[in-house]
Amino acid sequence: MYNILKSHKPEELNLERFWELESLGVDSNTTDVETVDYMETNQKSAIEFRENKYIAKLPWKPDHEPLPTNFFVTKRRTENVIRKLSQDPEMLKVYGQIIKDQERRGFIEKVKDPDISKGIVHYIPHHPVKKK
Numbered sequence: 001m002y003n004i005l006k007s008h009k010p011e012e013l014n015l016e017r018f019w020e021l022e023s024l025g026v027d028s029n030t031t032d033v034e035t036v037d038y039m040e041t042n043q044k045s046a047i048e049f050r051e052n053k054y055i056a057k058l059p060w061k062p063d064h065e066p067l068p069t070n071f072f073v074t075k076r077r078t079e080n081v082i083r084k085l086s087q088d089p090e091m092l093k094v095y096g097q098i099i100k101d102q103e104r105r106g107f108i109e110k111v112k113d114p115d116i117s118k119g120i121v122h123y124i125p126h127h128p129v130k131k132k
Helices: 015-019 033-046 071-085 089-104
Strands: 047-050 053-056
Touching: 033 047, 071 089
Parallel strands: none
Antiparallel strands: 047 053
16 A cells, blocks of 8 residues: 655645635625625615514626526426435435425425416525435
């Protein structure tokens, strides 16, 4: 058994650069006052307490194009999740209980009328996170 340790020069493997915001397309050195004002105002108006629970809107960037309708993509993802979970009946049962509990508590809701011709609707697909 061998253990190999290879040293890289900082310019070859720059982990600091990897973790910088700029590598994600965010420039932390510039501050757009309008964007900051918008985000502060949006944050204050996006969260409300109603019927014993907090309701939060999704954050939106100003001047961002609307998200596309993704009904069919989300439906396919859901079908794939169910197909994978079907291979583990106990996990499928637990997942089903979690979904029912989240629906009962008002965290999620069923799509009653998936008629996408009524306009743009963007769904947030759900997927399980399994603890080991």
